[in-house]
Amino acid sequence: MKKRQVHINKDHVVISIRGLEKSFGKNQVLRGINLDIYQGENLVVLGRSGAGKSVLIKILAGLMRPDKGEAMVLGKNVAQLHYRELDQLRLKIGFSFQHSALYDSMTVQENLEFPLRRHAKHLSEDEIQAQVRESLKAVGLLHAMNQLPSEISGGQRKRIGIARTLILRPQIMLYDEPTAGLDPITSMEINGLINHVQRQYHTTSVIITHDLTCAKATGDRVAMLLDGQFVRVGSFEEVFTGADPRIKSFYDYNFIT
Amino acid sequence: MQKQKRHRYVLSRQLDQFFFEVYAITKFTGQFFREVLLPPYEFREIVRQCYIVGYKSLALISLTSFITGIVFTKQSRPSLEEFGAASWLPSLVAIAIIRALAPLVTALIAAGKVGSNIGAELGSMKVTEQIDALEVSAVNPFRFLVVTRVLATTLMLPVLMLYMALIALMGAYLNIHANEQTSFPAFIQNAFQSITFLDIFSSVLKSAIYGFTIGIVACYKGFTTTRGTQGVGKAANTAVVAAMFLIFIEEMLVVQVINWFRN
Ligand SMILES: Nc1ncnc2c1ncn2[C@@H]1O[C@H](COP(=O)(O)OP(=O)(O)O)[C@@H](O)[C@H]1O
Ligand SMILES: [Mg+2]
Numbered sequence: 090m091k092k093r094q095v096h097i098n099k100d101h102v103v104i105s106i107r108g109l110e111k112s113f114g115k116n117q118v119l120r121g122i123n124l125d126i127y128q129g130e131n132l133v134v135l136g137r138s139g140a141g142k143s144v145l146i147k148i149l150a151g152l153m154r155p156d157k158g159e160a161m162v163l164g165k166n167v168a169q170l171h172y173r174e175l176d177q178l179r180l181k182i183g184f185s186f187q188h189s190a191l192y193d194s195m196t197v198q199e200n201l202e203f204p205l206r207r208h209a210k211h212l213s214e215d216e217i218q219a220q221v222r223e224s225l226k227a228v229g230l231l232h233a234m235n236q237l238p239s240e241i242s243g244g245q246r247k248r249i250g251i252a253r254t255l256i257l258r259p260q261i262m263l264y265d266e267p268t269a270g271l272d273p274i275t276s277m278e279i280n281g282l283i284n285h286v287q288r289q290y291h292t293t294s295v296i297i298t299h300d301l302t303c304a305k306a307t308g309d310r311v312a313m314l315l316d317g318q319f320v321r322v323g324s325f326e327e328v329f330t331g332a333d334p335r336i337k338s339f340y341d342y343n344f345i346t
Numbered sequence: 347m348q349k350q351k352r353h354r355y356v357l358s359r360q361l362d363q364f365f366f367e368v369y370a371i372t373k374f375t376g377q378f379f380r381e382v383l384l385p386p387y388e389f390r391e392i393v394r395q396c397y398i399v400g401y402k403s404l405a406l407i408s409l410t411s412f413i414t415g416i417v418f419t420k421q422s423r424p425s426l427e428e429f430g431a432a433s434w435l436p437s438l439v440a441i442a443i444i445r446a447l448a449p450l451v452t453a454l455i456a457a458g459k460v461g462s463n464i465g466a467e468l469g470s471m472k473v474t475e476q477i478d479a480l481e482v483s484a485v486n487p488f489r490f491l492v493v494t495r496v497l498a499t500t501l502m503l504p505v506l507m508l509y510m511a512l513i514a515l516m517g518a519y520l521n522i523h524a525n526e527q528t529s530f531p532a533f534i535q536n537a538f539q540s541i542t543f544l545d546i547f548s549s550v551l552k553s554a555i556y557g558f559t560i561g562i563v564a565c566y567k568g569f570t571t572t573r574g575t576q577g578v579g580k581a582a583n584t585a586v587v588a589a590m591f592l593i594f595i596e597e598m599l600v601v602q603v604i605n606w607f608r609n
Contacts, residue, residue, distance in 0.1 A: 150482045176484035190479035193470075204483050254483075 101128035108158030120317030133308030142297040183254030189246040191238035244275035280306040395498035411510040415517025440537035448511035453556035457589040465585030468568025469578040496561035503557030
């Protein structure tokens with residue numbers, strides 16, 4: 090499945106990564122990464138597990154600090170922000186976690202209400218409820234409203250997690266392995282949802298994955314992360330028509346298993 | 347080829363680890379005192395946590411305190427009778443319960459019930475990235491999760507301790523009434539004859555310290571959980587062990603300090 094073209098504004102760089110490095114002890118995970126991400130595009134970061142994909146988006150969201158280099162998000166250097174400015178920036182970023190990270194002591198409804206109650210204090214109770222219902226309808230899970238996260242399936246949790254991050258209308262979406270551990274049909278639904286979000290809200294998205302189907306279905310551009318560097322950036326076809334044996338083996342492995 | 351020096355410890359692996367933990371918990375405690383004063387204050391969450399602390403341990407405390415009251419009375423009787431002093435029994439039991447048993451037993455039960463609960467809860471929130479999720483949605487996880495729980499355990503332990511003392515005294519009364527046919531007013535009068543305000547105050551203070559310890563240690567263990575679901579069990583377990591260990595050390599220190607005040 091190939092994705093439909095969308096309008097991307099290449100004059101407007103939303104995320105700019107320059108010379109980013111991060112190590113854990115002797116483990117050099119990111120070794121000087123450079124990339125510009127444009128307004129409105131879905132950028133896929135591909136790499137095998139342990140490549141440092143999660144570390145990269147955690148740096149973008151200010152959850153980790155880089156050792157060197159900078160990550161500029163919406164014109165701000167994330168690592169240098171004071172915590173108040175960082176919180177301001179974070180409200181413009183949605184983060185969809187690998188395991189959804191729904192608050193498991195709260196119902197689905199309370200999970201969605203949570204960001205609104207914290208950050209949209211001008212809303213009335215009715216408006217909050219209306220917005221929660223609308224978001225749940227958008228991901229097709231209105232009926233799960235009163236259930237606990239432990240009572241719904243992994244795919245449903247993923248969709249609720251995405252709905253929760255969308256509820257504050259972020260300008261940027263970061264997806265950590267959106268399809269990992271899901272069956273092919275549910276994966277396809279999630280891919281569709283990611284594209285829908287892009288078209289509907291004109292968000293810029295970074296999608297971290299090792300799933301080539303997901304990369305092909307959602308990515309306007311694909312960046313291949315290998316040995317701590319982006320070895321190739323371009324459309325899905327461009328990235329996988331090269332002769333680099335490491336990229337080729339990644340491709341083969343993905344479609345065999 | 348040169349032989350690689352792989353691990354170098356200042357003392358030994360365990361000791362280094364121990365001192366690192368002490369340092370880290372101290373830092374964690376410092377962070378608590380910084381964050382507790384800063385808004386936003388999570389009042390709703392504090393109340394909810396207080397309710398959980400009380401609710402989790404109430405049944406167990408009721409049962410154990412009642413039994414403690416009966417058993418302690420039963421066991422003290424023969425030695426007092428030897429001196430012909432069985433009439434002092436209510437007063438002796440009251441002193442033992444209020445000064446020593448109630449704060450300690452309450453703290454140990456709460457460490458087991460509440461400490462493991464907090465350790466496991468925060469540990470699983472940590473490994474399933476719920477703590478990161480709070481942070482990226484611009485909610486300070488330390489204030490929202492740690493400050494609220496530590497305040498809840500600190501406030502609730504004295505309440506539970508007083509409740510425990512009351513139930514234990516009930517147990518003691520039942521036993522004394524059955525053996526010596528003492529009336530309830532006489533029992534109460536005799537029991538509180540030798541209890542001073544300082545006794546109650548110091549037990550309340552001790553309980554607050556134990557509550558604080560349980561909260562801090564359990565939150566620290568939960569917050570620093572690693573290695574997936576296996577780590578969660580370990581966090582819950584070590585939270586209980588470390589809290590109990592600290593409670594006994596504190597008991598020793600606090601009793602020393604209070605005894606200075608007594609004289
Ligand atoms: N907090 C951390 N402490 C130590 N090492 C870490 C930490 N987070 C990630 N790593 C290491 O960084 C590497 C990349 O991890 P990660 O970004 O999670 O990989 P993935 O590409 O699968 O998302 C791994 O080797 C991992 O062990
Ligand atoms: Mg990852």
